[in-house]
Amino acid sequence: MTRTLVLVFLFLLFAAGPVPADGYKGPVELIPSSDSQSLYVLNRDAREIAIVSIGEQKVTRTIALPLVPNSMVLAPDGKTLYVGAGDYQGKILIVDVGAGKVSGEIPSGHTPCGLVVSPDGKTVYACLRFDTCVAQYDVSTRKEQRRFSALHEPINSVITKDGTKIYVANFLPHDPSDGADVAAEITAIDLTSGKSKNIRLPNGSSSMHGIFLSPDGKYVYTTAILARYQLPTSQLERGWMNTNGFSIIDAAKSEFVNTVLLDDVDLGAANPWPIASSPDGKRVYVGLAGTHELCIVEMDKALEKLASLPKDEAQAKATGANVSKTAENVPQDLAFLVGMKKRVRLNGKGPRSLAVVGTKVYIGMYFDDTIVVVDTKSRRTKAKEFVALGPKPVMTPERLGELHWHDATLCFQYWQSCASCHPDARTDALNWDLLNDGIGNPKNAKSMLFSMKTHPAMWHGVRETGQYVIRTGFKFILFAVRPENEYKEIEAYLSAMKPLPSPRLVNGKLSESAQRGKKLFESERLACTKCHMGEYLTDMKMHDVGSRASYDQMDNFVTPTLREVWRTSPYMHDGRYINMKDVFKEGCHGDVFGDVANLNDKELDDLVEYILSL
Ligand code: HEC
Numbered sequence: 285m286t287r288t289l290v291l292v293f294l295f296l297l298f299a300a301g302p303v304p305a306d307g308y309k310g311p312v313e314l315i316p317s318s319d320s321q322s323l324y325v326l327n328r329d330a331r332e333i334a335i336v337s338i339g340e341q342k343v344t345r346t347i348a349l350p351l352v353p354n355s356m357v358l359a360p361d362g363k364t365l366y367v368g369a370g371d372y373q374g375k376i377l378i379v380d381v382g383a384g385k386v387s388g389e390i391p392s393g394h395t396p397c398g399l400v401v402s403p404d405g406k407t408v409y410a411c412l413r414f415d416t417c418v419a420q421y422d423v424s425t426r427k428e429q430r431r432f433s434a435l436h437e438p439i440n441s442v443i444t445k446d447g448t449k450i451y452v453a454n455f456l457p458h459d460p461s462d463g464a465d466v467a468a469e470i471t472a473i474d475l476t477s478g479k480s481k482n483i484r485l486p487n488g489s490s491s492m493h494g495i496f497l498s499p500d501g502k503y504v505y506t507t508a509i510l511a512r513y514q515l516p517t518s519q520l521e522r523g524w525m526n527t528n529g530f531s532i533i534d535a536a537k538s539e540f541v542n543t544v545l546l547d548d549v550d551l552g553a554a555n556p557w558p559i560a561s562s563p564d565g566k567r568v569y570v571g572l573a574g575t576h577e578l579c580i581v582e583m584d585k586a587l588e589k590l591a592s593l594p595k596d597e598a599q600a601k602a603t604g605a606n607v608s609k610t611a612e613n614v615p616q617d618l619a620f621l622v623g624m625k626k627r628v629r630l631n632g633k634g635p636r637s638l639a640v641v642g643t644k645v646y647i648g649m650y651f652d653d654t655i656v657v658v659d660t661k662s663r664r665t666k667a668k669e670f671v672a673l674g675p676k677p678v679m680t681p682e683r684l685g686e687l688h689w690h691d692a693t694l695c696f697q698y699w700q701s702c703a704s705c706h707p708d709a710r711t712d713a714l715n716w717d718l719l720n721d722g723i724g725n726p727k728n729a730k731s732m733l734f735s736m737k738t739h740p741a742m743w744h745g746v747r748e749t750g751q752y753v754i755r756t757g758f759k760f761i762l763f764a765v766r767p768e769n770e771y772k773e774i775e776a777y778l779s780a781m782k783p784l785p786s787p788r789l790v791n792g793k794l795s796e797s798a799q800r801g802k803k804l805f806e807s808e809r810l811a812c813t814k815c816h817m818g819e820y821l822t823d824m825k826m827h828d829v830g831s832r833a834s835y836d837q838m839d840n841f842v843t844p845t846l847r848e849v850w851r852t853s854p855y856m857h858d859g860r861y862i863n864m865k866d867v868f869k870e871g872c873h874g875d876v877f878g879d880v881a882n883l884n885d886k887e888l889d890d891l892v893e894y895i896l897s898l
């Protein structure tokens with residue numbers, strides 16, 4: 285009897301398929317239907333598309349998806365949605381909107397996201413975030429046609445109206461972080477010639493989330509954090525650590541125009557995320573995911589002001605301009621948009637998606653499972669709750685921790701959240717001069733993967749545990765003291781982190797080269813496992829591995845985990861290498877106990893292949 289019950293239970297469990305975690309919806313993308321009567325909402329955590337009737341103000345239909353979705357795009361005929369879903373061995377799901385179901389799929393790569401479709405509807409492009417490229421798919425044959433390379437975590441894109449060019453937002457900088465200029469870039473791909481050009485944002489740009497083509501096709505706008513990583517992290521006032529804004533690119537020339545800040549002098553606009561504009565292009569809307577606001581920018585005025593700036597210092601002197609003397613000063617100018625922007629407080633937390641229909645801006649609130657609306661026409665611009673995507677979410681400690689992690693309103697003057705330097709609880713690929721180990725010795729921001737399970741914490745092991753760093757992080761980086769339960773909730777969030785499978789795996793297994801590399805790694809000859817050992821590939825001890833740089837004040841570093849190291853370039857405590865091979869070839873790392881110097885090229889390639897497969 286009991287056995288039958290168990291069997292019935294097991295049957296029910298598996299027949300129902302994997303149940304999405306904790307019943308959250310987690311809206312990450314909003315697209316208006318072609319007749320503007322509905323909104324398609326991509327609910328990442330619920331693995332579904334919800335169709336919201338704008339007139340009826342309710343969810344009229346949901347379409348279940350077989351994989352965790354990242355992003356979607358509507359075909360020009362308005363009948364098909366393409367959804368980038370899954371991580372390793374992800375898929376492009378083809379969703380028949382009328383029939384309300386998934387009608388097909390195209391095999392894709394690692395974490396397809398930032399989808400666009402060609403104007404004739406025949407081709408779909410997806411950023412493959414961890415394969416570092418943009419892939420092109422033929423809709424009729426449902427096959428991948430080609431790949432264009434990107435720089436570092438391509439995450440979002442736009443296509444020009446004539447379908448000849450794609451602009452790709454690379455989420456992170458692709459530079460050694462101990463250099464003088466470290467910045468995320470946009471890759472402009474000419475689809476006809478296959479050639480690409482990288483457009484660099486100002487020094488310190490990272491976490492590039494949103495990208496948008498202005499309705500007249502003249503400009504590409506892209507949101508990012510503008511970090512002042514060159515300064516010691518001693519204060520927050522006036523955007524000393526992180527500022528927040530968006531960049532303007534000249535689409536025809538594929539040239540950088542400028543970056544404007546959304547912060548106020550004494551109030552940060554942390555974690556700018558989605559960006560779009562009014563249909564006439566005169567207003568730009570940015571969702572501030574860290575401060576839970578919508579920022580409305582009078583773009584026509586801002587562009588006019590940018591165009592009227594003196595060309596050089598001499599001209600500036602002649603005109604007597606003071607703060608933004610020339611175009612070069614604008615990214616430093618917290619007052620540039622004064623009188624041209626308005627911040628609207630939103631009900632709820634985590635605005636990560638927005639859609640514009642006429643004068644209305646609909647915003648998906650990630651942590652509340654709601655859509656709020658701001659009618660920009662009304663004189664008192666105020667947000668109203670528009671629709672609940674599901675029941676009010678019951679937040680687990682883990683989910684609350686995730687919320688705090690991304691919540692810049694916990695920070696003094698809202699300048700930044702933990703996610704500002706640790707996006708996705710990983711790294712922003714920048715060096716920061718934290719003060720816990722002396723001043724003048726900047727180090728690469730660390731990933732939080734296993735930070736609650738390994739110790740001591742920080743590159744130099746100056747903190748006993750990662751748990752303790754949560755407390756000191758609030759105190760010394762966000763300049764705030766929070767109740768103990770919030771720290772505990774962050775611990776729960778970070779403890780639950782799981783590594784993603786490496787893009788280097790072949791059908792989930794080590795490639796032949798990586799298998800040879802594993803043998804080398806574990807060999808007496810290289811002796812890597814003397815330090816990189818156990819489940820987390822660290823002995824949790826301090827070592828002098830000859831990596832001290834000229835400005836360092838100590839020789840010893842804690843052995844870092846090597847899990848997911850494929851995603852945490854640049855490497856070493858000061859981020860001196862962007863290529864893993866250089867850790868061994870130039871840095872001769874591991875030569876303390878092992879014979880790294882005498883590895884031949886093939887052996888080195890195998891070793892690197894293994895490390896990047898972990
Ligand atoms: C201004 C950038 C910045 C911000 C903001 C920031 N961190 Fe960090 N964090 C760093 C850097 C840089 C390191 C590595 C420094 C080192 O090892 O010396 C680090 C390391 C850590 C570590 C240690 C990880 C390990 O395994 O050794 C933890 C835990 C951590 N941060 C938590 C937080 C929390 C919690 C917040 C928000 C309260 C936060 N950080 C905000 C830059 C930042």
Ligand code: HEC
Nearest residue numbers: 810811812814815827831841842843844855856857874877
């Ligand atoms: C004596 C202990 C020790 C040995 C042996 C050792 N490592 Fe390390 N490893 C470290 C330490 C400590 C660091 C951090 C050094 C730094 O950042 O300056 C590190 C850093 C690394 C990194 C960079 C990680 C990152 O996140 O930037 C890689 C990759 C690595 N080791 C792989 C290896 C391989 C492969 C071997 C064998 C050839 C090896 N290590 C041998 C202690 C060791």
